[in-house]
Amino acid sequence: MRRAGEVRGLAQGVAVLQCEEETYPDIGTEVIDESLETVGRVVDVFGPVEQPYLAVTIGDSVHPPTLVGETLYAR
Known part of the structure; x- marks a missing residue:
């Protein structure tokens, strides 16, 4: 498990x-x-390239607004 990044915002799921x-x-x-x-x-x-952004689809069981500001990890 490694750090993927911090959620900065949400857009269209x-x-x-x-x-x-x-x-x-x-x-x-x-x-x-x-x-x-x-x-x-x-x-x-x-x-x-120095600090890229990731677009991550959000699963149905996740409440998106709770993710903003959270650090997520890659499995």
């Missing part, structure tokens, strides 16, 4: 995470919260 490092999870990687519950999967990587 997708969480936008800002990575803290140049390394980031691959597209299709499962994303979890600190209690090891699945949040969704990485569907896109965009933005500057």
Whole structure:
């Protein structure tokens, strides 16, 4: 398990995470919260190379507004 990034915002069922490092999870990687519950999967990587952003689809069992500001992890 490694840190994927912090949720900066939500848009159309997708969480936008800002990575803290140049390394980031691959597209299709499962994303979890600190209690090891699945949040969704990485569907896109965009933005500057130094600190890219991830687009993560949000699972049906997750209440999206609770994610903003949370740190998520790649499994």
